[in-house]
Amino acid sequence: xxxxxxxxxxxxxxxxxxxxxxxxxxxxxxxxxxxxxxxxxxxxxxxxxxxxxxxxxxxxxxxxxxxxxxxxxxxxxxxxxxxxxxxxxxxxxxxxxxxxxxxxxxxxxxxxxxxxxxxxxxxxxxxxxxxxxxxxxxxxxxxxxxxxxxxxxxxxxxxxxxxxxxxxxxxxxxxxxxxxxx
Ligand code: IMP
Numbered sequence: 001x002x003x004x005x006x007x008x009x010x011x012x013x014x015x016x017x018x019x020x021x022x023x024x025x026x027x028x029x030x031x032x033x034x035x036x037x038x039x040x041x042x043x044x045x046x047x048x049x050x051x052x053x054x055x056x057x058x059x060x061x062x063x064x065x066x067x068x069x070x071x072x073x074x075x076x077x078x079x080x081x082x083x084x085x086x087x088x089x090x091x092x093x094x095x096x097x098x099x100x101x102x103x104x105x106x107x108x109x110x111x112x113x114x115x116x117x118x119x120x121x122x123x124x125x126x127x128x129x130x131x132x133x134x135x136x137x138x139x140x141x142x143x144x145x146x147x148x149x150x151x152x153x154x155x156x157x158x159x160x161x162x163x164x165x166x167x168x169x170x171x172x173x174x175x176x177x178x179x180x181x182x
Pocket of ligand 1: 045100101102103105106107108152153154159160161
């Protein structure tokens, strides 16, 4: 595997991610064997994870997306988020499974869960590829978690730094000088 020159360390290889996604899909398929879930992907970061997860699920699913305004600098985030792209169909009475790339402070997810709750969903659950528990500011229920990561800014497999590195097939930490240049 070719490693990008800006990468300091690969935290999760493509094989580890694939195994984690398959394990999660197996659990989800069991839990939703009698209900068709609507997978709600949170743009842009969850796109790669969602596309692998949905193909690993041997059950009927529907797929939709939401997009929030980005915080810019997460460390100084006030937690104010705005809905930039809403769902394209009603989820009233539906079994919604939110698909997130990473849960950091939990603020984005809390907004989304409150928002979906108010639409009268039949059930609501969360599947997150990555969990960074050390940074949590608000409690959010995570039903399915792929991997826990340390308190470091990670990129790859959908996750970006300044819109770059989303296409890396692994999850990695960048060299400190790359973060400083931004
Ligand atoms: P939260 O609201 O602080 O939990 O942040 C959630 C969003 O911030 C995620 O969906 C990501 O888009 C972004 N984010 C948080 N941590 C990272 C990271 O380490 N790398 C890339 N994006 C991140």
